Amino acid sequence: MDDLYREVIIEHYKNPGYRGHLDPHNIFFADNNPLCGDHIEITIQINEDETVKDARFDGHGCAISQASADLLMEFIIGKPIEEVKQLNKQDILDMLGIDLGPVRLKCALLSLKVLKAGVYGLGEASDSLVE
Amino acid sequence: MSLDIKAIRSHFPIFQRETSDGVPLVYLDSTATSQKPLAVIEAMNNYYRRSNANIHRGVHTLAEEATALYEAAREKIARFINAPSARQVIYTRNTTESINLVAYTWARANLKAGDLVILTEMEHHSNLVPWHMLQAERGIELDFIPVTETGLLDLDAYQTLLARSPKLVSFTHMSNVLGTINPAAEIIRMAHEAGAVTLVDAAQSVPHLAVDVQALDADFLAFSAHKMCGPTGIGALYGKAELLESMPPFLGGGDMIKEVKLRSFRANSLPHKFEAGTPAIAEAVGFGAAVDYLASVGMDNVTAHEQDITEYALERLEEIPGVKVFGPSAQHKGGVAAFTLEGVHPHDVAQILDKDGIAVRAGHHCAQPLHEKFGIPATSRASFYLYNTKEEVDLLVNGIYKVKELFG
Numbered sequence: 001m002d003d004l005y006r007e008v009i010i011e012h013y014k015n016p017g018y019r020g021h022l023d024p025h026n027i028f029f030a031d032n033n034p035l036c037g038d039h040i041e042i043t044i045q046i047n048e049d050e051t052v053k054d055a056r057f058d059g060h061g062c063a064i065s066q067a068s069a070d071l072l073m074e075f076i077i078g079k080p081i082e083e084v085k086q087l088n089k090q091d092i093l094d095m096l097g098i099d100l101g102p103v104r105l106k107c108a109l110l111s112l113k114v115l116k117a118g119v120y121g122l123g124e125a126s127d128s129l130v131e
Numbered sequence: 132m133s134l135d136i137k138a139i140r141s142h143f144p145i146f147q148r149e150t151s152d153g154v155p156l157v158y159l160d161s162t163a164t165s166q167k168p169l170a171v172i173e174a175m176n177n178y179y180r181r182s183n184a185n186i187h188r189g190v191h192t193l194a195e196e197a198t199a200l201y202e203a204a205r206e207k208i209a210r211f212i213n214a215p216s217a218r219q220v221i222y223t224r225n226t227t228e229s230i231n232l233v234a235y236t237w238a239r240a241n242l243k244a245g246d247l248v249i250l251t252e253m254e255h256h257s258n259l260v261p262w263h264m265l266q267a268e269r270g271i272e273l274d275f276i277p278v279t280e281t282g283l284l285d286l287d288a289y290q291t292l293l294a295r296s297p298k299l300v301s302f303t304h305m306s307n308v309l310g311t312i313n314p315a316a317e318i319i320r321m322a323h324e325a326g327a328v329t330l331v332d333a334a335q336s337v338p339h340l341a342v343d344v345q346a347l348d349a350d351f352l353a354f355s356a357h358k359m360c361g362p363t364g365i366g367a368l369y370g371k372a373e374l375l376e377s378m379p380p381f382l383g384g385g386d387m388i389k390e391v392k393l394r395s396f397r398a399n400s401l402p403h404k405f406e407a408g409t410p411a412i413a414e415a416v417g418f419g420a421a422v423d424y425l426a427s428v429g430m431d432n433v434t435a436h437e438q439d440i441t442e443y444a445l446e447r448l449e450e451i452p453g454v455k456v457f458g459p460s461a462q463h464k465g466g467v468a469a470f471t472l473e474g475v476h477p478h479d480v481a482q483i484l485d486k487d488g489i490a491v492r493a494g495h496h497c498a499q500p501l502h503e504k505f506g507i508p509a510t511s512r513a514s515f516y517l518y519n520t521k522e523e524v525d526l527l528v529n530g531i532y533k534v535k536e537l538f539g
Binding site for chain 1: 486494495509
């Protein structure tokens with residue numbers, strides 16, 4: 001019916017491939033979207049050559065936030081951490097294949113915000129990480 | 132008498148628009164803010180076109196007109212809630228500011244460490260956070276009237292709480308999530324027997340029910356214009372005269388003073404004592420026009436119409452597999468239906484409905500503790516006002532079936 005709920009998004013929401021928790025892990029980070037209470041946490045394992053060995057997300061929220069987290073985990077596995085640090089808003093929108101208004105953009109970017117706060121080793125996830 | 136909804140809808144210019152090509156607006160979000168009739172828009176427009184001036188001190192024609200319009204609106208609002216006098220109606224920005232006014236003036240002058248304030252578990256954040264702040268500053272104690280499984284206040288538990296001699300009972304007249312209409316007169320009577328002052332958050336009740344502050348015997352009552360066909364940026368606080376007289380002023384500045392010396396001031400009389408600085412004059416005029424509009428329709432007619440729609444909406448929503456509606460049955464409830472749809476996040480529900488022009492709200496509706504109580508992070512909420520129809524309820528229900536199909 002509409003672009004926002006493309007099959008790929010519904011599919012990743014209903015049958016995520018990368019939902020879970022890695023133990024042990026090198027990176028853990030969690031945050032909420034205060035507007036709607038969506039929650040995302042990520043665990044990441046890193047290879048000696050500073051590439052992503054494996055990545056998982058967990059949490060709850062709308063289809064956009066959960067599907068983008070799943071797509072993001074899929075995307076970063078095997079990538080160098082330096083490359084992960086450079087990911088931005090447009091990369092997420094490209095993965096989702098849609099354009100979003102300001103309210104839903106926050107849902108889509110929550111996982112990237114959490115991921116970047118994690119890989120940069122920050123105490124707090126700020127919106128400026130994904131602008 | 133049933134309302135002529137077609138005529139009523141024609142009073143609201145926004146219903147002429149489409150949300151996208153060929154998709155009319157189905158506005159089911161009046162609990163967040165209502166739409167505005169032409170009479171309100173025109174009143175504010177005319178004020179700016181003809182009468183704009185600052186109020187109270189000017190002697191020229193426009194200043195006189197602006198002052199008269201500003202004060203006439205106050206008289207209308209006072210009559211609308213049956214306040215004994217217009218001087219007991221203080222203009223504020225909104226319900227939140229009205230509650231904060233009481234928290235910053237009456238409460239700070241009267242409450243000390245250990246004093247008990249009773250709230251309820253169904254409060255909007257606006258009637259929680261000001262008291263949290265006072266708790267942090269003063270060490271007052273807070274306790275809460277519990278909400279039952281069916282979404283009503285547990286008045287037996289309230290009776291038990293009253294034995295602890297609270298200084299203030301502050302509660303919502305109607306829940307913005309559950310829609311529960313609380314027995315305000317009884318809650319106030321019980322509070323007074325225990326020697327407590329009462330504050331009613333009437334943000335959702337004054338727009339939808341005939342509210343009589345004297346019949347309720349409310350000490351304070353707070354509401355906003357924008358939820359009752361008026362503009363944003365203005366609300367009101369009603370208070371009993373002796374309480375308002377005894378309270379220290381709120382914000383300091385122009386208009387709230389009788390006399391200012393370099394090192395001191397004397398506060399103005401009511402209601403100006405609480406209205407520092409140039410107020411929202413056009414908005415006050417719009418507020419008055421909104422009250423005129425609702426009075427011309429008749430609040431009993433508004434309530435009866437909403438009751439009818441709400442009964443129908445609950446019936447239709449509950450027949451959808453996977454839908455759970457929160458709150459009490461229609462007889463205890465205003466025009467609010469907060470619901471969850473199994474397996475689909477409320478944001479997704481709201482977003483998909485939006486494609487069909489249906490405006491509902493999704494989230495915790497500024498009542499996070501209440502959602503926690505029911506063990507859910509968020510709900511979708513459809514709310515109804517005098518301009519909504521049963522056909523719109525049908526569109527909502529069809530929309531929810533579409534969501535189910537998509538998420539299959």
